[in-house]
Amino acid sequence: MSAIEEAFLVEMRHELRTPVNAILGYSELLLEEHGGSLTADARQDLERMIEAGHQLLRIVCESLDVVQHSGGDIVVHAARMRHALHTPLASVQGLAYLLIEEHQGTAICDDLRCIDAAAIRLAKVSDRLEHTYRERVREAQGGSRSAPSPAPPAATLEISDGHGISGGLVLVIDDEEINRDLLMRRLTHDGHVVMTAESGEAGLARAAHEDVDVILLDVLMPGLSGYEVLSTLKADAALREIPVLMISALDQTASVTRCIALGADDYLTKPFDPLVLRARVSSCLRKKRARNFELAYLRGVEKVTTAALAVEAGTFTPDALDEVGARVDPLGNLARLFQRMGVEVASRERRLRAQVEQLVIAIDEERKAAQVAEITESDYFQKLKARAKVLVARNAARTPSN
Secondary structure, eight states: OOHHHHHHHHHHHHHHHHHHHHHHHHHHHHHHHHGGGSOHHHHHHHHHHHHHHHHHHHHHHHHHHHHHHHOOOHHHHHHHHHHHHHHHHHHHHHHHHHHHHHTTTSTTHHHHHHHHHHHHHHHHHHHTHHHHHHHHHHHHTTOOOOOOOOOOOSOOOEEOOOSOSSSOEEEEEOSOHHHHHHHHHHHHHTTOEEEEESSHHHHHHHHHHSOOSEEEEOSSOSSSOHHHHHHHHHHOTTTTTSOEEEEESOOOHHHHHHHHHHTOSEEEESSOOHHHHHHHHHHHHHHHHHHHHHHHHHHHHHHHHHHHHHHHHTOOOGGGGHHHHTOSSHHHHHHHHHHHHHHHHHHHHHHHHHHHHHHHHHHHHHHHHHHHHHHHTSHHHHHHHHHHHHHHHHHHHHSOOO
16 A cells, blocks of 8 residues: 555544544433433434444444555545445434424534534545545645645633542543543543643643643644644653543554554544443543552652651651651551651750750859869868957957947
């Protein structure tokens, strides 16, 4: 297979699987969220829509796989694919129109319109496959190509009204609004708080300013691709510990291998199975929390080591180990032991210092007493003492008595 054909197939995988992902994702969400309030006929219509969505996915995957592995004229295969997609696409659109008409003004209409828009997009992509391929061939042969459309402006970041924080803080980076919306709703249902960014640049900025637990990252995006975003994340010391789950319409082994080599924790293809998504995100969360625990433990060990040096230097303060001492593991026990030991050492030092001061005072008093004794016991002092007695006696004799 030529480089032109390979590049074309990569592009078509993304272009074709993305709307199929939307059709399946919204259909399954509608059945899960509103199935209990719908009539039996409406539920059956949604189930038929899901079945048609899976048929669309099989046709896309099988058609592209035949071209990739068996070769042949891409134009011929594109025509066959367009023909094969016609019936399930008509089924999806017909069911969507029917349900929209029956449920005007209700909560499910917005999702049904998203399904219809995705079906229209898939039809347009399949209709222009032959023209797109011929255009690629002309470009490779020296023809010109119109300038690519500019990348979208920096993302407006959306934050969901997550149902509590029992899960994690998940950042979804994807340039497709439908994909962001589907992932946000799925993850919110699973108890996560979700932020979304519509470009790699905005996603990196968000990750740098939020305490993100897991990143879900698309591969093919305008501006920075998912590969470039992943590489930037893993090169940043402050961000490299965040688990990254790649979610892409690209199901090629080369793309999966490249992402894993760049440091991705997992790779999930669109359309994704909700149960698989839940399991992969949970796995990433467990990894992140285990790493957080490990880093906190290492910081605690460092604080205890610093405290030991401070005890030796006589500069220990017990509150320096309050945070580590709050732990309920052996490290916390060691920290509390150091706190008690530090307090006891400080108290003992104070007692010793007081005893030394008292000893110094006692030594000074004894020295003074010795000096006094030395003076009073000398011959000169004894003579002075005897003369003083004589003088006192004379004065007493001269004083007349009353």
